[in-house]
Amino acid sequence: MSVELILFFLLAAVALGGAVNLIVQTHPIHSALSLIVVMVALAGIYLLLGAELLAMVQIIVYAGAIMVLFVFTIMLLNAGKEERTAISRAATYVGVPCGVLLTVVLAWRMILSEAGTTAGGAETQGMSRELSGLLFTSYVFPFELTSILILVAILGAVVLAKRDM
Amino acid sequence: MSDFSVWLLIGIVKVIVVMLVLLTVVAYLSWFERKIVAHIQSRWGPERVGPHGLIQPLADGAKFLFKEDPTPAGVDRFVFFFAPFLALSLAMTTIAVMPLGPGQLRIFGQLTWFSVAESDLSLLVVFAITALSVYGVALAGWASNNKYSLLGGLRSSAQMLSYELSLTMSVVGIVLMTNPNTLSLRGIVEAQRGSALHWFVFPQILGFVCFFVSAVAETNRSPFDLAEGEQELVGGFHTEYASFKFAMFFMAEYAAMVTASFMIAVLFFGGYLSPFPDTPAFHWTFYLPAAMALLGGVLLVPHGLRYHTAFGRVLLPVMGVALIGVGIICALPGVLGVIQGPFWLAAKVFVVLFIYVWLRGTLPRIRYDQLMAFGWKFLLPVSLANVLVTSLVVALRMQR
Numbered sequence: 001m002s003v004e005l006i007l008f009f010l011l012a013a014v015a016l017g018g019a020v021n022l023i024v025q026t027h028p029i030h031s032a033l034s035l036i037v038v039m040v041a042l043a044g045i046y047l048l049l050g051a052e053l054l055a056m057v058q059i060i061v062y063a064g065a066i067m068v069l070f071v072f073t074i075m076l077l078n079a080g081k082e083e084r085t086a087i088s089r090a091a092t093y094v095g096v097p098c099g100v101l102l103t104v105v106l107a108w109r110m111i112l113s114e115a116g117t118t119a120g121g122a123e124t125q126g127m128s129r130e131l132s133g134l135l136f137t138s139y140v141f142p143f144e145l146t147s148i149l150i151l152v153a154i155l156g157a158v159v160l161a162k163r164d165m
Numbered sequence: 166m167s168d169f170s171v172w173l174l175i176g177i178v179k180v181i182v183v184m185l186v187l188l189t190v191v192a193y194l195s196w197f198e199r200k201i202v203a204h205i206q207s208r209w210g211p212e213r214v215g216p217h218g219l220i221q222p223l224a225d226g227a228k229f230l231f232k233e234d235p236t237p238a239g240v241d242r243f244v245f246f247f248a249p250f251l252a253l254s255l256a257m258t259t260i261a262v263m264p265l266g267p268g269q270l271r272i273f274g275q276l277t278w279f280s281v282a283e284s285d286l287s288l289l290v291v292f293a294i295t296a297l298s299v300y301g302v303a304l305a306g307w308a309s310n311n312k313y314s315l316l317g318g319l320r321s322s323a324q325m326l327s328y329e330l331s332l333t334m335s336v337v338g339i340v341l342m343t344n345p346n347t348l349s350l351r352g353i354v355e356a357q358r359g360s361a362l363h364w365f366v367f368p369q370i371l372g373f374v375c376f377f378v379s380a381v382a383e384t385n386r387s388p389f390d391l392a393e394g395e396q397e398l399v400g401g402f403h404t405e406y407a408s409f410k411f412a413m414f415f416m417a418e419y420a421a422m423v424t425a426s427f428m429i430a431v432l433f434f435g436g437y438l439s440p441f442p443d444t445p446a447f448h449w450t451f452y453l454p455a456a457m458a459l460l461g462g463v464l465l466v467p468h469g470l471r472y473h474t475a476f477g478r479v480l481l482p483v484m485g486v487a488l489i490g491v492g493i494i495c496a497l498p499g500v501l502g503v504i505q506g507p508f509w510l511a512a513k514v515f516v517v518l519f520i521y522v523w524l525r526g527t528l529p530r531i532r533y534d535q536l537m538a539f540g541w542k543f544l545l546p547v548s549l550a551n552v553l554v555t556s557l558v559v560a561l562r563m564q565r
Contacts, residue, residue: 029244029307036300056289064296065326071300072322075307075315128286128348 008048015041026082028074032067039063053128171275179281180261187260191419192222198522205526216469216477226412234408237310244308249406249413252301256420259294262287263427264351266437266506279437279506280351287350288340291428292333295383299325301417302385306402317401320391320533327540328382328389334548335375338555339365339432354436361440366433369555373433375548380425382540385418387525391533422521423514430513437506454508455495462488 018037025031039062046055082088135143196211196218203210211218236245264287266279284290299322306318340346342365343356357363366373382389391401398404403414430436441447462485469481495504531539 027241029241029304033244033304040297052284052286053289056286056293059293060289060296064293064299064329068296068299068303068322068326071303071307072319072326075303075319075322129346 004048008045011041011044011048015045028079028082029071032070032074035070036063036067039067051127053131168275175275175277176281179277183260183265183281184257187257187420187423188416190423191416192226194419194423194518195225195415196222197518198525201519201522202526205523216472216474216481219480229409229412232408234410237405239310240405241308241310244304245405246410248301248305248308249410249417251304252298252417253413253420255294255298255301256417256424259291259424260420260427262290262350263424263431264354264436265510266503270503278351283351284349286348288336288348288353291350291424292329295332296329298417298421301414302402305406305414309402309405311405313398313400314402314404317398317404320398321385321402324385324389324391324536324540325383327537328379328544331375331540331544331548332379332383334545334552335372335379336432337552338369338372341552341555341559342368350431350436354431354438357435358438358443360442361435364433364435364440369433369551371547371551372555373429375544375551376432377429378544379540380429381521381524382536384421384425386422386521388528388530389536390530391536422518426514426517426521427510429517430510434513435509436513437510439505439509451501451505452496454504455492455501458488458492458495460492462486462490462492 015038018034018041022031022034022038025034039058043055043058043063046052046058199221200210200218211221214220214224236242261281262284264278264280264283269276269278271277302325303318303322306314306316306321309315339353340348343353347353347356353365357365385391403411406414439450441450465485465488466482469483469485470478472478472481494500495508
């Protein structure tokens with residue numbers, strides 16, 4: 001086995017383990033930590049594919065910014081352990097078979113299809129330049145629209161927070 | 166040996182060497198800081214353990230190892246144990262992508278970069294690891310089951326999130342100024358080649374001020390060390406930590422300080438480049454590292470011989486003779502070229518570290534609301550304005 005393959009299986013195992021742990025854990029902080037592990041492992045897989053920029057953005061934005069806010073909120077609200085109720089137990093009985101079914105269907109489709117097996121290692125230095133070029137030429141309208149959307153969301157959050165004062 | 170195993174071996178050797186140097190620097194940084202702050206306050210600082218307290222870091226290390234390490238009741242055991250590991254390992258990882266010298270070295274017949282790891286996006290790697298390092302402090306504060314720790318953890322995570330914005334924004338100007346634009350630290354250093362006049366600190370003085378202030382806040386150092394404000398929060402996030410777990414937070418803070426100094430030296434002061442222009446008239450500057458080591462050794466030997474303890478009369482002259490030896494080695498033709506990059510980088514990092522310590526000895530801690538207002542209402546707008554002005558100038562230059 002090549003080093004890349006070993007690393008891939010290692011990272012995939014970490015990502016899967018983190019994802020399962022995210023659901024199994026009862027404390028919100030532990031679940032949030034598991035989600036961070038999943039994100040960092042995914043960033044590692046992006047690195048293996050040669051998508052360095054994507055890996056770094058994944059860590060900076062998701063693991064570094066969004067999850068810090070999650071953890072911060074959980075800490076601030078002092079959220080306690082999850083409680084097991086009749087509904088959550090029912091959700092387990094429905095959710096687990098559905099999840100298994102989804103995995104089987106997805107895996108089956110992926111094994112059948114030939115596409116996606118040829119993920120090439122893109123040139124990294126060119127990639128950030130090409131990506132920013134595309135963002136500011138072909139996709140400038142959706143890009144600017146997204147920034148307005150985020151601005152509106154920030155304003156909405158400020159208005160909601162100020163209403164109580 | 167195959168190419169792969171040689172590559173692996175070189176990698177491991179580089180990691181070990183850099184790690185040992187970093188750990189030594191971190192240990193002696195605590196001695197350096199105590200000495201400098203003591204002299205600022207007209208005290209002596211560490212004096213008893215070894216001549217001029219030089220053995221103090223070793224004594225501190227032994228003390229940390231042998232102290233009792235109680236685990237308070239009601240802590241979240243896994244997170245409580247995990248947080249110091251996370252803090253220290255993340256703080257020590259960033260050094261891997263720092264360019265330590267120019268070009269490539271030939272070791273065992275294989276070319277290798279003068280850094281532990283080379284990446285085209287090393288600037289982003291640094292920011293990615295910095296973005297993660299908030300977890301160590303925040304989780305330690307939460308897991309301790311102590312309201313002071315929690316407050317310290319919350320403070321520091323809010324602070325680090327806020328200052329990360331201006332930290333990242335103040336570097337955009339530099340990336341815009343490099344031609345061709347690059348996100349690699351080595352590329353940024355090479356863009357400053359020439360002399361001290363080409364350093365980015367001059368055109369990017371605004372970005373430099375923003376970056377420096379944000380870096381001090383990001384590393385939780387005085388005057389921004391609100392996370393451990395002892396008058397309000399006992400010890401802040403590390404109140405419940407003792408023994409070696411406390412030592413790990415301590416080392417993490419100093420390692421983060423060293424990394425931040427490396428970043429400042431690399432981004433704004435030309436990293437491993439000499440401040441003198443690369444012309445034959447300035448070739449004598451190649452002998453500066455050797456001259457400094459020789460001068461230090463020559464001054465240290467007579468001072469050591471007159472030291473008031475017997476141990477000092479042995480240790481200090483031995484160190485002086487070792488320094489003279491280092492000076493002679495630095496002047497050898499084979500070493501002369503290799504030593505230039507690391508020497509200038511180390512000199513710049515040392516100056517920045519001194520300013521860090523100087524700040525701590527001079528400025529009082531600011532209030533928390535002042536800290537947040539300063540970050541959001543002053544630093545962030547200024548760094549955004551810096552990006553705007555720089556892009557305007559770059560765009561106008563491209564027109565011509």
